[in-house]
Amino acid sequence: MSVCMTGSESEARAHQDCLTKPRGSLGRLEDIACWLAARQGRVKPEPLRPHIAVFAGDHGVCEEGVSAYPSVVTAEMVRNFARGGAAINVLARQCGASLAVVDVGVAADLAELDGIVHANVRRGTASLLHGPAMSGDEMRAAMQAGRDQACAAMDGGANLLIAGDMGIGNTTASACLICRLTGASPEEVVGTGTGVDQAAYRHKLEVVGEALGRVAGQPDADALRELGGLEIAAMAGFYLQAAEAGVPVLIDGFISAAAALAARCFEPEIGRWMLASHVSQETGHALALEALGLSPLLDFGMRLGEGSGAALVVPLLQSAVALHNDMASFESAGVTDRDG
């Protein structure tokens, strides 16, 4: 949370201090409410209208054997999203969020699939081990697809934006991005993703190390094109558009943090619009959040992606806003304050 308070953040804090509870006794709920108040420029934030966009893309690096699941699962899971059967569908319903599923780079023809957004830029990236994952034009098109989704959500009234990911192989791409953009070593960042065994894990470490060697010395702004994924580029564009419009985003897991770091290469102040929902079990997520200056709200040992961790914590934010807006004050309730 911001240490330096803006006008409406300090006004929101003053409001908190009038409510019928010992000052500060709601802990992070008070910080969240004041942070949202400041972002919305109001003493009392509006109720949250969350929107989740899940971006799907495939990864050429899967041919290196870095994932426990085959690439075909990306398209199969997009079909599962479209039918409402995945974790993020359930969690979106639980927290009252609208949900869009976006094919930005799946390696299958999903043109006939109803209920998703068709914005396929390319059918999966090239292997980041051997060259750029995508071209500059492809990266910009994927980022624009993300920006378009943020605009559509905000036009629809959303005031809290969540980006989720689906892409077999994307923990490898994200590990590369996090290493490249934080300076951390593969050993500090690479995890087992959806659950590779020890031999595959060691190979994943080597792949990340080699890819980092390939791009050594390049500018930060090239990292997304060289090492990213189409869904990660879309998420970065989504975050940039939200920040430009002044709408908060709730960061999800490992992939989401990698996309946030990539977005920061284009807008250094973007962290000001971000809250971290949870710290995942994936190695390096905590380190990436720290690099973003974010402190996660929850530690549930999750490692699913899809925006699931972010959707899970939305009710905590909704409660923070409701407490801030709906509690009685010492004066209105006739309760003696400690100085009374």
Add this chain to the structure above:
Amino acid sequence: MSVCMTGSESEARAHQDCLTKPRGSLGRLEDIACWLAARQGRVKPEPLRPHIAVFAGDHGVCEEGVSAYPSVVTAEMVRNFARGGAAINVLARQCGASLAVVDVGVAADLAELDGIVHANVRRGTASLLHGPAMSGDEMRAAMQAGRDQACAAMDGGANLLIAGDMGIGNTTASACLICRLTGASPEEVVGTGTGVDQAAYRHKLEVVGEALGRVAGQPDADALRELGGLEIAAMAGFYLQAAEAGVPVLIDGFISAAAALAARCFEPEIGRWMLASHVSQETGHALALEALGLSPLLDFGMRLGEGSGAALVVPLLQSAVALHNDMASFESAGVTDRDG
């Protein structure tokens, strides 16, 4: 969570492993769903119907100057609960819980107040510094008031029970109970409660130390009568009744943990029915939860009581159940499993 799985817990785990996500990737959400399944004796737990009972009582030890607020605030806050203006009212509405407010020992005449349960056993305890806080008959009557509330809630269909507290001075009573029942020192357990200054904190430490000296060598089962509060006794009775009926309880903060430890003196296996919602900022709460064998879900630096931390995490439990019950399986969704 329990390491030894019952029949329905292992069946619930097998069900989790068929859902369209990498096994274990929902982390603690999977544990929660399987724990609730086991407690309900079902593979798929019923949706949660939470009920919150807030028990209010005053404390004679306040005359020792151990609290930042005067005793009169207990009754004032009960009136605030009755009007719906306190934090727990807001949080109960947020999570869809029913709420009962129970005067079990407030030091004021609340007989004319509508919208609360009148079960006053005594108008505040005696000072635990100089003798027993209450008589054995008073303790049993307060515990019965708690049992009655659990019965009423379960008769109304509740399948998740939360006890909250309101009682100026009750962090002192709870610190005494936690020290007495865990063997921890006052320095490890006593906190600043609603916010006493350093001088008052040192005095609070002395009061707790002296009270512990007074009851040294007495049986554990006497601790509640000697050192407790009427609302703490009611919470202990509430927990005992829930456990006897086989209904899970969600533990709140410092006072709630003290009541749980007191209840365990009467039923050693009671922890099997408990989940810990959060770890509060109050010193010694983490230690009390550890003694109960419980691992908190949230660490938000809260220190309010009222059942607020427990009510806050109810949506996380509701999401755990919804994911467990509503997600598609690999088979039903036609998604390739890692072994497929």
